[in-house]
Amino acid sequence: MSLESEVDLPGEAALPGVLSEELHAELVLFRRDLHMHPELGNQEFRTTAAIKERLERAGLKPRVLAVGTGLVCDIGEWDGGRPMLALRADIDGLPIPDMKTECAYRSTVPDRAHACGHDVHTAVVLGAGLVLAELEKKGLLPRPVRLIFQPAEEVLPGGAADAIDCGVLEGVGKMLAVHCDPRVDAGRIGLRTGAITSACDRLEIALDGPGGHTARPHLTTDLVTAAARVVTDVPAIVGRRVDTRAGLAVTWGRIESGHAPNVIPQHAELSGTVRCLDIDAWRQAPDIVVAAIDEVANLHGAKSEINYVRGVPPVVNDADVTELIREAMTTRRGTDSVESTEQSLGGEDFSWYLQHVPGAMARLGVRTPGERTVRDLHQGDFDADESAITVGVELFTAAALLDAAQ
Numbered sequence: 001m002s003l004e005s006e007v008d009l010p011g012e013a014a015l016p017g018v019l020s021e022e023l024h025a026e027l028v029l030f031r032r033d034l035h036m037h038p039e040l041g042n043q044e045f046r047t048t049a050a051i052k053e054r055l056e057r058a059g060l061k062p063r064v065l066a067v068g069t070g071l072v073c074d075i076g077e078w079d080g081g082r083p084m085l086a087l088r089a090d091i092d093g094l095p096i097p098d099m100k101t102e103c104a105y106r107s108t109v110p111d112r113a114h115a116c117g118h119d120v121h122t123a124v125v126l127g128a129g130l131v132l133a134e135l136e137k138k139g140l141l142p143r144p145v146r147l148i149f150q151p152a153e154e155v156l157p158g159g160a161a162d163a164i165d166c167g168v169l170e171g172v173g174k175m176l177a178v179h180c181d182p183r184v185d186a187g188r189i190g191l192r193t194g195a196i197t198s199a200c201d202r203l204e205i206a207l208d209g210p211g212g213h214t215a216r217p218h219l220t221t222d223l224v225t226a227a228a229r230v231v232t233d234v235p236a237i238v239g240r241r242v243d244t245r246a247g248l249a250v251t252w253g254r255i256e257s258g259h260a261p262n263v264i265p266q267h268a269e270l271s272g273t274v275r276c277l278d279i280d281a282w283r284q285a286p287d288i289v290v291a292a293i294d295e296v297a298n299l300h301g302a303k304s305e306i307n308y309v310r311g312v313p314p315v316v317n318d319a320d321v322t323e324l325i326r327e328a329m330t331t332r333r334g335t336d337s338v339e340s341t342e343q344s345l346g347g348e349d350f351s352w353y354l355q356h357v358p359g360a361m362a363r364l365g366v367r368t369p370g371e372r373t374v375r376d377l378h379q380g381d382f383d384a385d386e387s388a389i390t391v392g393v394e395l396f397t398a399a400a401l402l403d404a405a406q
Contacts, residue, residue: 015331016140017131017397019390027123027393028386030054032105034119038093038112041152041159044069047091051126051149058133062147065166070151070159072168075132076144083173085403086146086357087396088350089125090118090153099380115382117180117366122149124178124364124392131397142404146172150349156202156311158349164356174321175359176399177350178392181341182375184365186385189329189395190341191362193322195314198247199282200347201274202309205230205293207257207302211266220264224257226300227268230293231255237292247277248285249345268302275345279313286310314343315351318358325362328398333391346377364392 019027030050039047048069055062055073062073070091078084093114098107107113125147135141148168152159184190207230209221235250242248250272257268274289276282286308297304329338341363350361366384367374375382 015398015401016135017394017401019127019131019393023127023130024390027127027389030126031119031123031386031389034122035105035114036108038107038109038114038119040095040112041092041155042067042069044091044151047122048149048151051091051122054126055129058130060129060133065151065163065168067151067159067162067166070163071147071149072166073129073147074144075129075147076136076141078144078171080171082143084144084146084171085400086148086168086172086175087125087128088148088150088175088177088353089121090150090159091122092118092152092154092159094154094378096378097380100383103383113380113382115379116154116377117382117384118153120180120364120366120384120389120392121178123389124396125149127389127393128396128400131393132400135397141400145400153349156200156309158312158352160349160352164352169353169356172357174318174403175353175357176321176325176396177359177361178364178395179348179361180366180377180384180388181363182367182377182382182384184339184341184363185367185369186365186388187333187369187391188337188339188365189325189362189391190339190365191322191326192341192343193317193319195277195316195343196341196361197315197348197351198343198345199276199279199285199311199313201285201311203250203272203274203289204307204309205270206305207268207270207297208266208305209302211264214262214264217264221301223265223268223302226297226302227255227257227270229300230270230296233296234289234292237295238289241288241292242281242284243278245278246281247275247345248281248288249275250289251275275347277314277343277345279316282313312347312349313351313355315348315361316354317360318354321358321360324399324403325360325395328402329362329395331402332394332398362395364388
């Protein structure tokens with residue numbers, strides 16, 4: 001049954017697939033439950049069970065991924081013909097404390113929080129699945145849609161690679177995702193064609209050498225100075241060995257060395273990230289960064305041991321799929337609901353899917369309109385305006401119907 005035979009197309013009447021107040025209230029409670037019980041990557045057993053139970057209650061047949069957490073669930077049956085549209089959510093939390101002291105649904109797990117909005121992403125894809133399942137029962141979903149609830153997005157190189165190995169892309173022709181953006185008002189999305197995130201790798205360094213008394217630094221390898229020079233000199237060197245437009249940046253998150261003020265230590269450790277706007281420069285990054293570290297360490301007589309952990313490439317939004325999201329959002333909420341967004345230096349393992357199929361990610365506004373405080377991602381006070389759940393659900397359902405009509 002074609003979409004056109006059942007509903008008017010955009011501009012004539014609203015598409016079906018809007019979210020009822022009752023289901024919105026349920027999804028808010030579902031999101032809050034996840035928010036209170038965050039689980040780290042590859043440990044999302046409770047989260048997986050909760051999603052599975054709700055999908056099964058709707059008459060669907062979700063399948064837990066072979067890695068033990070995460071699920072895949074089809075709305076309708078794929079007949080092997082035209083590939084499906086897939087909607088992806090990530091389900092893991094972060095190893096940081098929840099600092100929202102006045103929040104009734106703050107995390108109950110010490111040093112764990114949903115501070116990146118994955119609980120919102122999960123509620124959005126779950127809600128879209130429930131709405132699409134109802135449309136499918138009524139004969140209003142012309143093509144099947146796949147839901148992917150992916151574990152371990154925060155664990156480099158990302159749980160997406162494991163999900164792909166589990167076969168989630170079999171029969172999929174394109175993919176959609178959203179990511180919470182606390183800089184964008186609820187009711188709006190940020191959209192961009194091309195790269196919308198950056199590549200991200202992890203860097204761990206150990207420096208070693210003979211220490212000694214601070215009265216005689218000339219008889220030692222001054223590891224504190226060596227580590228300090230690695231911190232300051234390596235980013236500068238790296239920035240001069242690639243095109244500056246590539247945005248290759250080394251940023252440190254930890255440096256540790258020594259125990260006493262008058263003792264030059266024998267060991268120092270540093271860790272940080274390597275981020276890059278350009279995928280070609282990202283491919284060269286390990287050689288460039290490692291060479292720069294070795295040069296600086298050798299200059300100061302320190303032995304370096306480097307663990308360069310490959311992360312994720314940039315998320316590169318396909319032009320046609322980006323246009324599908326734009327059309328879906330404007331159909332639901334008008335042309336003013338879409339704003340242009342910049343390329344972020346954040347990493348996202350949704351990029352691994354896009355190495356195989358075209359897709360696009362939109363930034364889902366979660367800031368309460370008029371609110372001046374911006375609660376940034378990966379911070380303990382992060383929260384979201386829960387009206388964004390309805391926006392995300394209706395965006396995805398519209399995209400599924402418009403894609404089927406094309």
